[in-house]
Each structure stands twice: as structure tokens, then as C-alpha cells.
Amino acid sequence: MKPDNSITKECSQTILAISDTMEILSGKWKVSIIACLCFHTMRYSELLRDIKGISGKMLSRELKELEVNGLIERIVLPTSPVAVEYRITEYGTSLKHLTQTIAEWGFNHRQRIIAQMERTDVPAAAPAVI
Known part of the structure; x- marks a missing residue:
């Protein structure tokens, strides 16, 4: 059976839009930076303190890219x-x-993994992306 061209075109446009979004939000830190700044204006040192694990050099780079993208x-x-x-x-x-x-998905995923680990008697550890 031949796929419907309108569905194929819609799928292609969706994939392109997702690709564009992921390009702008790529990396480990940009979404976290945006999430922090959605709550309130922050100084560089506050961001560096609140976003656990990010280096100063990486924070500077990510901030510049987010600024360039408006x-x-x-x-x-x-x-x-x-x-x-x-x-x-x-x-x-x-x-x-x-x-x-x-954030909601991540919270639910973490709870799901913890519950799964408890059911299988796996030693408790911080859930990771599987």
C-alpha cells in the first residue's frame, strides 16, 4: 500500500521542526539554563551554582548561543x-x-525506574537514562 502523500509531508515537516528545535536546544545544559531563567533573572555565578556539573567555560558558551538565538x-x-x-x-x-x-516526564521516569528497581531488589542508585 502506498503511503498518503499528505501524511508523509506532515511527518517530514514535523521531523524538520523537531530537528530545528533540537539544534537550538542541543547539548546537556541549554534546557536547564532556560528552565532556571524562566523563574527569575539570575547572575552568572547563580547559574553556575544552581546548574550542578556545568563548568564556567561551558556556561559562558551556552549563554552566548542562547543569546544569539534570542x-x-x-x-x-x-x-x-x-x-x-x-x-x-x-x-x-x-x-x-x-x-x-x-521536567514532569523526567520526574515520572525517575519514579518509574525507582519503583522497578525496588520490585527487582536492585540496589538503590540514582536512576540514569537507560
Whole structure:
């Protein structure tokens, strides 16, 4: 049976849109940075402290990429020494629902894995992506 061209085209467009999104949000840290900034404006040092495991160099790189894509903005404060804050842009807030959905899925997945480990008497450890 030959596939319906409209369904094939819709699938292709969906895959392209997902690919574009993943390109912008690629890497381990961007979604976490966006999620943090959806709650409030933060200084560089606060982000570095709150996002466990990220290096300063990586945080700088990710912040620049998010800024280039218009998802966050960098605000230089008129202080001495100079302080910098980052905040989500109006456009960036369009990702808040996505970050909440990802967090909810991750929480549910973690609970599922923990329950599975308890049923099979596997020693408790932090669930990892399987």
C-alpha cells in the first residue's frame, strides 16, 4: 500500500521542526539554563551554582548561543565591579511549557525506574537514562 502523500509531508515537516528545535536546544545544559531563567533573572555565578556539573567555560558558551538565538538577554549592570545578569526574553518564555513538560516526564521516569528497581531488589542508585 502506498503511503498518503499528505501524511508523509506532515511527518517530514514535523521531523524538520523537531530537528530545528533540537539544534537550538542541543547539548546537556541549554534546557536547564532556560528552565532556571524562566523563574527569575539570575547572575552568572547563580547559574553556575544552581546548574550542578556545568563548568564556567561551558556556561559562558551556552549563554552566548542562547543569546544569539534570542532566547535570553544579557544585562550589564552599572556597578563596580561590573555585574552581569541574564534573563529570559519574551520569545524565550515560549519554551517554559516545554521545560515544564520535560521536567514532569523526567520526574515520572525517575519514579518509574525507582519503583522497578525496588520490585527487582536492585540496589538503590540514582536512576540514569537507560
